Amino acid sequence: MTPAARLQAAAEILDQTLNGMPAEQALTRWARNSRYAGSKDRAAVRDIVFDALRCKRSFAHLGGAETGRGLILGALRAQGQDPAAQFTGTGHAPAPLTPAEAAYTPPPMPQTVALDCPEWLAPQLDASLAAQFAPALQALRQRAPVFLRVNTARISRDQAIALLAQDGIEATLHPLAPTALEVKTNPRAIQQSKAYLDGLVELQDAASQAVIAALPPVQGKTVLDYCAGGGGKALALAALGALVTAHDANPARMQDIPPRAKRAQASITLSNRPEGQFDLVLTDVPCSGSGSWRRSPAGKWALTPEGLEKLHLIQAHILDKAKTHMRHDGYLAYVTCSMLASENHDQITAFLGRNPDLELVKDRQFTPQDGGDGFYLALINTRKT
Structure with missing residues (x-):
């Protein structure tokens, strides 16, 4: 495929994602229907699509339209390229620029557009991140390490x-x-x-690993990974010598844990209904994913105020349930890949207000400026009397 043909393919895939199809599904469908595309072509088109999704607002601003074609136009202009050189209409290249497209001059770009931040979330992120707001959002516009x-x-x-x-x-x-x-x-x-x-x-992201490193020593300790998902943190804990039980509200999410544990020569017990109490209960809760938007950029645009409020309720419910599995002298670790205070510090403040017998040992907010994704960790144990 020529570079221009890759741009046209990306524009068509972006139109499908803008109409609601998950990007991975659209990319897979295109690859199956485009047998002529080699592995390098598929990788290049994928990169173009995800770059455009990370920078959807700013590219649409520069391209003059929130369409696949508009995002590709904006991407080229963001790179300082003249789109007319690629939009030739020859072969499988995008159709030539219309007179309106050729004459379009982008107006001044507001900060939230330049940072590709959802407008409704900007005040919350700004309040949560303070001086790191602009640098963190700028980092989320780039490909993740x-x-x-x-x-x-x-x-x-x-x-x-x-x-x-x-x-x-x-x-x-x-x-x-x-x-x-x-x-x-x-x-x-x-x-x-x-x-x-x-x-x-x-x-595994470096900040996700740093969360594990910040936990109390786990060698020989019983650990319940209460929201285990694919098991990344469960595997990391097992490698440190923990006796790990993995649980998830949707057991199907844990289907990859057994083969991953076998490959790692690790022992992890799966449980649909965990019983008893543990030295450490880890709750890596569902969240906005605002710290990992560069990896899953569609989530940035799909999140709504109603969806965020629903996540707040789920997080609080998980904390309350997980507490019942915590030994009296054990620890409860609350983790998100979010940079929003409402999912992090505020959630923990409310939880401790409901449980005056517990206290915060430490917490930490990781941002992309630390080198990895945005993560939050709060470590809780029984209040000393």
């Missing part, structure tokens, strides 16, 4: 770097967590690498 968690129960970070290099993958130590590597080259080769297939490394 690729991070690996080294299974340090079986291999050191330096050994993992050397092993990855044998498969042409360059990785470097990352300071945010003692298990973290940042992949510098050839990230698409990771899942076929020996280090990955042998369970010596896992894909």
